[in-house]
Amino acid sequence: MATGEALLQLPFTVNKGEVAIMLEFVQQLVNGLSLGAIYALIALGYTMVYGIIMLINFAHGDIMMVGAFVGFYSITLLGTNIVMAMIFAMIACAVLGVVIEKVAYRPLRGSTRIAALITAIGMSLFLEYMTIFLLGPQQKVFPHSAFPLKEYNAMGLLITNKDIFIIVSAVVLMIILQYIIKMTKTGKAMRAVSVDREAAVLMGISVDKTISITFAIGSALAAAAGVMVGVYYNTINPLMGIIPGLKAFVAAVLGGIGIVPGAMVGGFVMGILETFVSGYGSSLYRDAVAFGVLILILLIKPTGLFGKDTGEKV
Amino acid sequence: MLQVKEIDVYYGAIHALKKLSLEVEQGKIVTLIGANGAGKTTTLKTISGLLRPVSGTITYKGVDLTKVLPEKIVALGISQVPEGRRVFAPMTVMENLEMGAYLRKDKKEVQQDMELVFERFPRLKERRRQLAGTLSGGEQQMLAIGRALMARPELMLMDEPSMGLAPLLVREIFQIIKDINSRGTTILLVEQNAHMALSIAHKAYVVETGAIVLEGSPEQLMKSEEVKKAYLGG
Ligand SMILES: Nc1ncnc2c1ncn2[C@@H]1O[C@H](COP(=O)(O)OP(=O)(O)OP(=O)(O)O)[C@@H](O)[C@H]1O
Ligand SMILES: [Mg+2]
Numbered sequence: 001m002a003t004g005e006a007l008l009q010l011p012f013t014v015n016k017g018e019v020a021i022m023l024e025f026v027q028q029l030v031n032g033l034s035l036g037a038i039y040a041l042i043a044l045g046y047t048m049v050y051g052i053i054m055l056i057n058f059a060h061g062d063i064m065m066v067g068a069f070v071g072f073y074s075i076t077l078l079g080t081n082i083v084m085a086m087i088f089a090m091i092a093c094a095v096l097g098v099v100i101e102k103v104a105y106r107p108l109r110g111s112t113r114i115a116a117l118i119t120a121i122g123m124s125l126f127l128e129y130m131t132i133f134l135l136g137p138q139q140k141v142f143p144h145s146a147f148p149l150k151e152y153n154a155m156g157l158l159i160t161n162k163d164i165f166i167i168v169s170a171v172v173l174m175i176i177l178q179y180i181i182k183m184t185k186t187g188k189a190m191r192a193v194s195v196d197r198e199a200a201v202l203m204g205i206s207v208d209k210t211i212s213i214t215f216a217i218g219s220a221l222a223a224a225a226g227v228m229v230g231v232y233y234n235t236i237n238p239l240m241g242i243i244p245g246l247k248a249f250v251a252a253v254l255g256g257i258g259i260v261p262g263a264m265v266g267g268f269v270m271g272i273l274e275t276f277v278s279g280y281g282s283s284l285y286r287d288a289v290a291f292g293v294l295i296l297i298l299l300i301k302p303t304g305l306f307g308k309d310t311g312e313k314v
Numbered sequence: 315m316l317q318v319k320e321i322d323v324y325y326g327a328i329h330a331l332k333k334l335s336l337e338v339e340q341g342k343i344v345t346l347i348g349a350n351g352a353g354k355t356t357t358l359k360t361i362s363g364l365l366r367p368v369s370g371t372i373t374y375k376g377v378d379l380t381k382v383l384p385e386k387i388v389a390l391g392i393s394q395v396p397e398g399r400r401v402f403a404p405m406t407v408m409e410n411l412e413m414g415a416y417l418r419k420d421k422k423e424v425q426q427d428m429e430l431v432f433e434r435f436p437r438l439k440e441r442r443r444q445l446a447g448t449l450s451g452g453e454q455q456m457l458a459i460g461r462a463l464m465a466r467p468e469l470m471l472m473d474e475p476s477m478g479l480a481p482l483l484v485r486e487i488f489q490i491i492k493d494i495n496s497r498g499t500t501i502l503l504v505e506q507n508a509h510m511a512l513s514i515a516h517k518a519y520v521v522e523t524g525a526i527v528l529e530g531s532p533e534q535l536m537k538s539e540e541v542k543k544a545y546l547g548g
Contacts, residue, residue, distance in 0.1 A: 185416070192402050192413050198364055199400040204388035204417040204465070 023156050028279045029272060034163045034232060036271020037170035041225035042248030043255065043263035043270075044177065045097075045218030051194045051258035052214045054113065058120040059100060060222055061245015062127035067093045067223025068236040069131065075146040082146050086169065086227045090220035097219025098212045106208070124241075131238035139237035142230040166228045173224055174264055177217065181260060190214055194258070247274070247290040254297055256304030265305065315340040315500055316361070316469060321370030323353075323360050323524075330356045332524040333370070338469065338502050343495050345503045345511040345532075347545055348521035354504040355397050357521070358471045361502075362394050363387045374469070389417050391468035395475055397504075399458040403447030407438050410446050410457055414464030424464070431460040434490070452483045459490065469500045476507045488514055508545035512536055520545070 042064055049057045067089040074085040104123050108116045150161040181187040192200040193210045201207060229244060230236045251270040255262025270290065278286045297304060316338040323331040331353050338344045348354050359365045361372055363384030372379040379387055393414070402410050411431060415424045432439035435456040441449060446457055455475055462470055472491065476484040488510050495501050495514075505511035512518055512532040520528035520541060528535060535541045 185412070188405070188409055188412060189416065191405060191409075195402045195404060196400055199396060199402065200413070201364060201384045202362060202388065202394050202396060202400075203413045203461075204385045205413070206383075206385045 024279075027157055028275050030157060030159060030163060031279070032272030032275035033268065034166040034228075034271070035275060036268035037167050038225045038228045038232065038267075039244065039248045039251045039270045040264045040267025041170055041173065041221045041228070042244060043251040043267045044174075044260065045222045046249055046252040047255070047258055047260060047263040048190075048214050048218045050252070051260075052190065052211055053105070053109070055105060055116050055120060056249070056257075057105075057218075058117070058245075059123035059127055060218070061241035061243075061248065062124050062131075063093050063097060063100075063219045063241070064222040064226040064229070064245065065131065065236070065238060065241035066096060066127060067219075067226030068230045068240065069135065069140075069226075069238075070223065071227035071230055072140055072142060072236055075143055082165070082227070082231065083169075085146070086224050089223040089227050093219040093223035093226075094216040097215035097222075100219075101212060101215040106211075128238055128241070135238065137238060139235045139240075142234050142236060144234075147231055162231050166232060169224065170228070173221060177221070177260070180217070186210075186213060243287060247287075250290045250294045250297075254293060254304055256307035259304065259306045262304055262306035315375060316502070317371075317373045318357070318361065319371045319373070321360060321367035321372065323356055323365055323367050325356075330524055331360065331367070334521070334525055335370075336519050336526060336529070338500060339517070340468075340500050341495075341498070342516040343491070343501045343503060343514055344517045344519070345505055345515035346519045346521055347505050347508045347511055349506070349544070351523075352521045353524040354521060355473055356524075358394060358396075358473050358502070358504060361387075361471060362392065385417075388465060391466075392471065393462040393465040393467040393469075394471040395455075395458045395462045395473060397473035397477070399451075399454045401446040401449070401454050401457050401461070403445065405446055407442045407444055407446055407449070407457060410461050411464050414461035417465065427464055427466065431463055434493075435460055452479050452486075455479065455483075455487060456490075459487075459494075463494070467499060469502065470494065471502050471504075473504045474506060475503075476505065476510060484510060508541070 042060065045060050046057060049055060049060070070089040070092045071085040074080045074088040075082070080088065100123055104119050105116060108119055147162065147165070152159045181190065189200065189205045189210050190213065192203065192205060193207055197207055229240065247270055248267065251266035252263045254269060255264070255266030270293065273289055273293065274286055277289045301307065318334065318336045320333040320335050321331055322329070322333060334353065334357060336344070336346065346354055346357060356365065360367055361379065363379060363382060367380055374390060374392065377390060382390070402413060408428070411428050415427065418424050432442070437453055438456055438460060441453065446454065449457060459475065475487050475491065479487065484507065491501060491503065492514050503511055503515065512535060515532050518530065518532050518535050519526050520535065528538065528541065536546070
């Protein structure tokens with residue numbers, strides 16, 4: 001009765017059923033945030049690479065997968081903790097991204113976009129089936145010992161240490177990324193190259209080096225996301241990059257491809273949307289949502305939420 | 315200082331420069347005038363290494379530039395104010411200037427040079443945190459010049475810096491070019507505004523369909539009937 005009276009003093013009336021509905025809503029939001037953080041990190045790589053060389057790097061989701069495997073082996077074979085596993089995965093994938101750009105995409109610079117796109121799809125398949133060939137097609141269980149689950153109950157909301165880990169590390173990485181892009185000379189060079197490559201060369205900026213750095217950063221972010229996916233779903237497998245890769249791609253398009261803050265927002269929107277659809281609708285529609293969103297953006301605003309005709313690319 | 319010798323440059327099948335030669339002496343203002351499509355921009359782009367000649371040589375202080383990466387050519391002391399300004403529109407005025415000094419490691423002196431640019435162009439100072447894309451045409455041209463100055467060039471290549479500017483501003487820009495030159499920077503100036511260009515240059519070349527057709531002192535060229543007809547409006 002006492003709580004009921006307290007509630008009645010609010011400027012609007014709320015009954016117990018409505019409280020439960022709101023709580024459920026906020027709970028879905030929390031769940032969506034960690035998934036969204038993962039999509040946002042992957043989307044950043046798509047958008048940065050597109051911003052600088054106008055290529056949809058279809059192998060990007062698979063780089064995320066490789067990151068998950070590096071993280072997995074770092075924990076199981078080297079016995080590192082989750083943070084070190086993430087750092088190893090990021091370093092390994094930064095190198096992988098640079099190598100892929102150098103051997104597969106650089107020779108095609110200046111040729112048609114369709115040629116580069118087909119190469120990217122080929123690279124995607126190569127990474128997937130090379131991983132199957134080397135490590136087998138079976139899924140691997142991310143060791144629980146690396147991340148003992150803890151659940152917290154805050155005002156009726158269930159929050160796990162996984163959620164906290166994913167959201168906090170994603171936010172830290174995004175802040176570091178923003179710092180690099182906005183404040184450092186390298187970041188400014190990345191923006192200059194994406195705005196006007198020829199003018200950037202006239203400044204003495206090496207376009208090749210700048211593109212390599214962009215691939216390194218984008219791939220490292222994907223690797224971090226890969227380790228997060230391992231933590232989030234517990235299992236990893238060689239084809240795990242495909243669906244999150246596609247969803248993150250949609251997130252990048254939603255935010256406006258080539259626009260960094262757009263990818264962040266797009267990622268969170270996609271993550272939250274997905275959990276709401278599986279929470280209130282059916283998890284059967286979970287994956288269909290992404291494609292529905294893609295079709296809607298392409299119909300309504302192909303430049304995305306943040307897209308302007310003269311928008312900054314990186 | 316700079317010798318361009320018989321360069322041939324192609325865009326695919328288009329033969330844009332045909333055995334073009336010119337020379338720039340240290341400390342001078344040399345101007346290259348010519349009509350639309352004559353090959354002026356192509357010449358500057360080839361010197362900067364953005365385009366490669368099929369044959370011929372470009373020697374700068376004894377170095378063959380045709381074998382040097384474009385970003386290394388900047389390091390040799392050549393910077394360019396490109397046609398159409400080409401400022402980085404979504405970046406601030408200060409960031410644009412920083413990009414001009416991209417290869418320099420002497421942070422303190424870069425800072426001082428930025429102050430010098432602001433002294434020269436007070437309007438840029440007021441707008442230093444503004445995006446370059448929001449500047450007026452004249453301000454963007456000043457930014458493009460300031461950006462090139464940030465590299466502390468010994469040779470500055472300028473591609474139609476007066477293009478699209480009001481007459482008063484054109485005068486100002488030419489005054490600035492003279493001033494930059496008087497402080498020791500050699501200038502190769504490409505212009506369609508032949509009158510102004512000839513009035514400040516020490517030496518001039520006329521280019522037509524990819525080849526030099528006339529060269530000499532500005533006084534000589536101004537007297538030439540051909541130049542009068544084609545470039546000085548009779
Ligand atoms: N990217 C290109 N592809 C094909 N042809 C080109 C290209 N750029 C220039 N050309 C051609 O090369 C020739 C020289 O062009 P260039 O731009 O050097 O002329 P310009 O003297 O700078 O002219 P303007 O005064 O109009 O700037 C022209 O015939 C032009 O059509
Ligand atoms: Mg031109």
